[in-house]
Amino acid sequence: MRALTIASILALTAVAGIGQAEAKGCLKGAVVGGVAGHMVGHGAAGAAAGCAIGHHRANKASTNTAPTSTGSTTTTSR
Numbered sequence: 001m002r003a004l005t006i007a008s009i010l011a012l013t014a015v016a017g018i019g020q021a022e023a024k025g026c027l028k029g030a031v032v033g034g035v036a037g038h039m040v041g042h043g044a045a046g047a048a049a050g051c052a053i054g055h056h057r058a059n060k061a062s063t064n065t066a067p068t069s070t071g072s073t074t075t076t077s078r
Contacts, residue, residue: 008044012051024062029054 012030029050037046 004042005044008048011048012044025054025056025058026051027054029057 029052030047031050033050033053034043034047036050037043040046
């Protein structure tokens with residue numbers, strides 16, 4: 001249990017050191033994960049996992065905002 005706590009603290013420290021621009025989604029995910037983890041007795045691990053998942057989803061959502069064109073253009077020759 002102690003090793004898990006230390007690993008969680010190191011993971012959170014590493015994420016916190018990345019910078020504010022990179023922490024998008026981390027706080028919201030950490031709160032949700034921490035609450036869920038607290039319910040089963042692993043609040044710090046839940047917060048670390050929630051931060052990672054929230055960060056991943058925020059990056060995924062920000063890359064999917066650009067519209068893509070998949071239509072084909074047809075030309076007619078006369």
